[in-house]
Amino acid sequence: RKEVEQDPGPFNVPEGATVAFNCTYSNSASQSFFWYRQDCRKEPKLLMSVYSSGNEDGRFTAQLNRASQYISLLIRDSKLSDSATYLCVGGGSGGSYIPTFGRGTSLIVHP
Amino acid sequence: NAGVTQTPKFQVLKTGQSMTLQCAQDMNHNSMYWYRQDPGMGLRLIYYSASEGTTDKGEVPNGYNVSRLNKREFSLRLESAAPSQTSVYFCASSVAFKEPQHFGDGTRLSIL
Numbered sequence: 656r657k658e659v660e661q662d663p664g665p666f667n668v669p670e671g672a673t674v675a676f677n678c679t680y681s682n683s684a685s686q687s688f689f690w691y692r693q694d695c696r697k698e699p700k701l702l703m704s705v706y707s708s709g710n711e712d713g714r715f716t717a718q719l720n721r722a723s724q725y726i727s728l729l730i731r732d733s734k735l736s737d738s739a740t741y742l743c744v745g746g747g748s749g750g751s752y753i754p755t756f757g758r759g760t761s762l763i764v765h766p
Numbered sequence: 767n768a769g770v771t772q773t774p775k776f777q778v779l780k781t782g783q784s785m786t787l788q789c790a791q792d793m794n795h796n797s798m799y800w801y802r803q804d805p806g807m808g809l810r811l812i813y814y815s816a817s818e819g820t821t822d823k824g825e826v827p828n829g830y831n832v833s834r835l836n837k838r839e840f841s842l843r844l845e846s847a848a849p850s851q852t853s854v855y856f857c858a859s860s861v862a863f864k865e866p867q868h869f870g871d872g873t874r875l876s877i878l
Contacts, residue, residue, distance in 0.1 A: 687864040698856055698869035753863055758808030
């Protein structure tokens with residue numbers, strides 16, 4: 656079992672829709688979590704960190720559920736420009752546990 | 767505002783040739799990473815360096831070697847390239863493991 660798992664999708668949604676992705680992680684000692692966005696054939700770019708209390712950045716909301724060991728990303732009012740692959744990252748516990756990327760969830764926003 | 771710089775951006779090799787992918791960061795980050803990304807496979811960690819002077823194997827280290835030349839530079843070497851190493855290679859750096867990573871533009875490598 657991979658340490659970090661995501662539904663690959665694709666999630667195909669109309670403009671203006673709300674869409675949510677989940678990402679499960681296996682190491683309960685994981686301390687840090689992030690969501691990255693990756694456009695086709697480009698490098699991943701940090702979208703947002705995920706904090707224990709949940710956090711919001713504009714149309715994007717990230718949440719952490721430690722009891723069930725998953726993180727989520729909610730995108731409200733989807734734009735065409737949100738079409739991309741979204742990667743979650745878990746890990747970073749102490750000095751010996753390196754961060755691990757999920758394989759990504761593909762989002763396609765159509766007119 | 768360079769961030770993480772990878773060279774070259776594109777390369778075509780013949781089977782058996784060797785080459786070194788270069789990576790440099792100017793953010794004074796301690797940790798550096800090399801990933802490969804293949805269709806449907808996501809990012810797979812090849813090697814990483816927690817801090818200057820240390821390197822460790824990741825998920826897919828076979829066929830590769832690395833050197834953490836100094837705090838800024840982390841190179842990846844293919845000693846005898848194989849077609850299975852055709853991929854997009856990303857270098858990344860972070861202040862520490864628990865901090866977010868910053869990626870270079872990638873190197874697109876084809877091995878014939």
